[in-house]
Amino acid sequence: xxxxxxxxxxxxxxxxxxxxxxxxxxxxxxxxxxxxxxxxxxxxxxxxxxxxxxxxxxxxxxxxxxxxxxxxxxxxxxxxxxxxxxxxxxxxxxxxxxxxxxxxxxxxxxxxxxxxxxxxxxxxxxxxxxxxxxxxxxxxxxxxxxxxxxxxxxxxxxxxxxxxxxxxxxxxxxxxxxxxxxxxxxxxxxxxxxxxxxxxxxxxxxxxxxxxxxxxxxxxxxxxxxxxxxxxxxxxxxxxxxxxxxxxxxxxxxxxxxxxxxxxxxxxxxxxxxxxxxxxxxxxxxxxxxxxxxxxxxx
Amino acid sequence: xxxxxxxxxxxxxxxxxxxxxxxxxxxxxxxxxxxxxxxxxxxxxxxxxxxxxxxxxxxxxxxxxxxxxxxxxxxxxxxxxxxxxxxxxxxxxxxxxxxxxxxxxxxxxxxxxxxxxxxxxxxxxxxxxxxxxxxxxxxxxxxxxxxxxxxxxxxxxxxxxxxxxxxxxxxxxxxxxxxxxxxxxxxxxxxxxxxxxxxxxxxxxxxxxxxxxxxxxxxxxxxxxxxxxxxxxxxxxxxxxxxxxxxxxxxxxxxxxxxxxxxxxxxxxxxxxxxxxxxxxxxxxxxxxxxxxxxxxxxxxxxxxxxxxxxxxxxxxxxxx
Numbered sequence: 001x002x003x004x005x006x007x008x009x010x011x012x013x014x015x016x017x018x019x020x021x022x023x024x025x026x027x028x029x030x031x032x033x034x035x036x037x038x039x040x041x042x043x044x045x046x047x048x049x050x051x052x053x054x055x056x057x058x059x060x061x062x063x064x065x066x067x068x069x070x071x072x073x074x075x076x077x078x079x080x081x082x083x084x085x086x087x088x089x090x091x092x093x094x095x096x097x098x099x100x101x102x103x104x105x106x107x108x109x110x111x112x113x114x115x116x117x118x119x120x121x122x123x124x125x126x127x128x129x130x131x132x133x134x135x136x137x138x139x140x141x142x143x144x145x146x147x148x149x150x151x152x153x154x155x156x157x158x159x160x161x162x163x164x165x166x167x168x169x170x171x172x173x174x175x176x177x178x179x180x181x182x183x184x185x186x187x188x189x190x191x192x193x194x195x196x197x198x199x200x201x202x203x204x205x206x207x208x209x210x211x212x213x214x215x216x217x218x219x220x221x222x223x224x225x226x227x228x229x230x231x232x233x234x235x236x237x238x239x240x241x242x243x244x245x246x247x248x249x250x251x252x253x254x255x256x257x258x259x260x261x262x263x264x265x266x267x268x269x270x271x272x273x274x275x276x277x278x279x280x281x282x283x284x285x286x287x288x289x290x291x292x293x294x295x296x297x298x299x
Numbered sequence: 300x301x302x303x304x305x306x307x308x309x310x311x312x313x314x315x316x317x318x319x320x321x322x323x324x325x326x327x328x329x330x331x332x333x334x335x336x337x338x339x340x341x342x343x344x345x346x347x348x349x350x351x352x353x354x355x356x357x358x359x360x361x362x363x364x365x366x367x368x369x370x371x372x373x374x375x376x377x378x379x380x381x382x383x384x385x386x387x388x389x390x391x392x393x394x395x396x397x398x399x400x401x402x403x404x405x406x407x408x409x410x411x412x413x414x415x416x417x418x419x420x421x422x423x424x425x426x427x428x429x430x431x432x433x434x435x436x437x438x439x440x441x442x443x444x445x446x447x448x449x450x451x452x453x454x455x456x457x458x459x460x461x462x463x464x465x466x467x468x469x470x471x472x473x474x475x476x477x478x479x480x481x482x483x484x485x486x487x488x489x490x491x492x493x494x495x496x497x498x499x500x501x502x503x504x505x506x507x508x509x510x511x512x513x514x515x516x517x518x519x520x521x522x523x524x525x526x527x528x529x530x531x532x533x534x535x536x537x538x539x540x541x542x543x544x545x546x547x548x549x550x551x552x553x554x555x556x557x558x559x560x561x562x563x564x565x566x567x568x569x570x571x572x573x574x575x576x577x578x579x580x581x582x583x584x585x586x587x588x589x590x591x592x593x594x595x596x597x598x599x600x601x602x603x604x605x606x607x608x609x610x611x612x613x614x615x616x617x618x619x620x
Contacts, residue, residue, distance in 0.1 A: 064369075107398055115369060119393040125359045126394060129366020129374070132327075132351070136372065143366075156390070159359035 008215040018078035024264035026095040034075035036179035036239040039215040047219035054084035068123020069148040070104040085112035121154025131169040150182030164232040165204030172232040179241035212237025303470035311446030313338025320346040331378040337407040361390040368400040380406025380422035410558030411599040412465035418590035427563025429461040437535040441510035448479040484542035489528035492549040501614040502546035504532040505556040515607035547577035552617035556584040582613035
């Protein structure tokens, strides 16, 4: 397991470096919410959970990942590049005229990207629609949807939450990047979400809470979610906005600000040093003790 | 004046959906708790596995339809036009249109025809806010039969389509053999200006129930010695540029007529196109920057100036007669 943890953590370091590098080069972008969700998405793409074929992005049998928090585009841009959907060189052109990597993702341009996003609160409905289509066509795949915590302030999210529960869409797995920070301030100071597990379970969902920076636990959570039938499952990942870059962590200022050259250097140094991840590599670290909470569905 | 049987336009939507569901397992019909009003309850009854009532959640309905389209289905979202185009506009823009998804939008109870429910339920801005969206196609049929044909055509037409139809029974002025093609204006009466050598004093482009009013207006004008060509401009986007240019070249004035705000509607689209490509004197009939109100549809058409006589007067005025 330690070997697998090291393999996945190395990928996460690569992806974090890509995120800050491409945003730094572009001179604008949203580093905080990409860095906080890195383990969530890397665990999905590189932990053997999501079924996809980089050489055949439109492969019918693939699972689907819907990025609802479109401002985390750079995270997906790196993940898709490192998964082999396109050349990592594309990341040099983030936010440039004619680039496949727009400021917020335009799916038509990006191999492997399923649905454009940027206006919040829309992705979970899309995921539900795909789940209905899978059910209707006998497709065995699963649909994952990543949302931000601030995004849950959009009322349309809760419309979709009700739909998935009403129709027992157990092929839907929602991911909440609970990093507690939004653009203006902390989520708690603006419109607090309270007990998210309880909110979702009250709505008829299964809920799993994980340390969103423990990539092995994240992968385990996906496996538990897949085994839960009869209701959709949400994975609530406790995360830190800007995770891995010391001066960005927990600071709303880094929701949508690009690092300058000097800041980028410090960011890359932090990431290479594994800032804040040491505990996950300690020899006596026992992932069993911090295994995800089981389902708390009232079903 | 020829008498026509009056049928609610939404019946055409329901009839088309019945045919589509019978023929194609990919067709899905979604509604937002107004299935009895939009006639999608016919699908609920006949083809329940093709039907999904999303509840009072227009945004979620459009988002869910988007996912269905990504999964290869052909979803039809159905509710009052005012809520479909208005409440779910951002989903329609960013998810449906930006992704160019094969989502069909059935905007029912449009215009003043919803009558006594009053202004909150009368879609008078929906064409404007739909036609400004890239990748969107906007179709406003004139009667129940044309609504049926438009709905069938929309299913086969790639990409997002907004269909707009009214609640009330309106005279069925087309028949089974009347041609319908998305993007091609239908010649209704008077000279066919697309034919070389044909001319007219006025060309009237109307859509929705105003096509019938335009045809009556042309008869009135003919009695006064004014020749008018009447077209059903059911497709507001993409515009039939060929028909509009032919009319601008062969008629002295152009009049548009629609059950919608003057600003941003079909008349606006015609004006945007012709003012650049072939400037011509125009008059526009529609609702003039006003909300509607409760009343019978007939009372409202009278009050808001959506009658044949208003169209005829506009043509006369433009011609200096």
